[in-house]
Amino acid sequence: MVDLQLTNQKLTERAKKIIMIICNCDYTTAENYLFLANNNVKIALVMILTNSDYPTAVKLLNNADGFIRKVLPE
Numbered sequence: 001m002v003d004l005q006l007t008n009q010k011l012t013e014r015a016k017k018i019i020m021i022i023c024n025c026d027y028t029t030a031e032n033y034l035f036l037a038n039n040n041v042k043i044a045l046v047m048i049l050t051n052s053d054y055p056t057a058v059k060l061l062n063n064a065d066g067f068i069r070k071v072l073p074e
Contacts, residue, residue: 002041023048
């Protein structure tokens with residue numbers, strides 16, 4: 001579900017809710033990171049969970065073949 005394409009407001013709100021649940025953060029934080037991640041849910045999640053910036057999160061995710069779980073420390 002994190003490969004969601006934000007094509008309308010309902011899906012954008014769903015993406016924020018996913019980020020809030022997975023990262024245990026508030027609505028504003030989820031909204032800000034989603035914006036910083038160019039509306040890419042996976043990148044927003046990696047940014048929050050690894051405390052990294054956009055370029056680093058993209059690199060981490062690419063090196064992990066797109067799997068968030070592989071990016072996270074054990």
